[in-house]
Amino acid sequence: MDIDEMIEALIEREGGYINHPSDRGGATKYGITEAVARAHGFAGAMRNLPRDEATAIYKRLYWHRPRFDEVARRCATIAAELFDTGVNMGPAVAATFLQRALSALNRERRDYPDLVPDGRIGPATLAALDRFLKVRGNGGESVLLKSLDALQGERYIRLAERRPANEAFLYGWLANRIG
Incomplete structure (x- = not known):
């Protein structure tokens, strides 16, 4: 499974917009917290976070930056x-x-x-x-x-x-x- 397939599976598992009262992360969409979305320039309502923006955040912050792509080569x-x-x-x-x-x-x-x-x-x-x-x-x-x-x-x-x-x-x- 490549990173695009992993992200698609993750987004399906995480679901759409969620704002569970016990979740310290607050409002999320596709598993992206509001704080992470804001830190990466998204200014809209979390309900409206575009899927392609969530995908880009996942690739940048959770794949390339921690160098998991280097691990994948191995x-x-x-x-x-x-x-x-x-x-x-x-x-x-x-x-x-x-x-x-x-x-x-x-x-x-x-x-x-x-x-x-x-x-x-x-x-x-x-x-x-x-x-x-x-x-x-x-x-x-x-x-x-x-x-x-x-x-x-x-x-x-x-x-x-x-x-x-x-x-x-x-x-x-x-x-x-x-x-």
């Missing part, structure tokens, strides 16, 4: 997971999950050095991913995906524990975002 399924997590939790959180998982899976630095979990995909993260995929082969991709899902699931539960209003979203997050 492993499309990992990049797709990072994109989806990044949309829901922020790209830096998704990148940090990747860095943490890669560091935990490096067999005490025998395969590659530990990464600084700074939330930025750079040369060290890409080199670690390359090495991980080479050393672990096809099975490594599946294990890395499970690691990313585990980190994401733990964060969702923590969000609900810390803010009971998030319990309204927990079931959907776990059902629609994990695995």
Whole structure:
């Protein structure tokens, strides 16, 4: 699946205009929050956010800027997971999950050095991913995906524990975002 297909699937999953009272993000359309839309020049009512503008925001902020496109050149399924997590939790959180998982899976630095979990995909993260995929082969991709899902699931539960209003979203997050 390429980025355009991922964005289309995401927009279908996110739906149209929503303004749930328990959602700290406030009004959204196609999953784009009002704050993000405003920061990128959209001045109209959120109900009127054009689909093509949402698509452009997703590509710019949640694909190219965090360098998930670079990850996709190495492993499309990992990049797709990072994109989806990044949309829901922020790209830096998704990148940090990747860095943490890669560091935990490096067999005490025998395969590659530990990464600084700074939330930025750079040369060290890409080199670690390359090495991980080479050393672990096809099975490594599946294990890395499970690691990313585990980190994401733990964060969702923590969000609900810390803010009971998030319990309204927990079931959907776990059902629609994990695995």
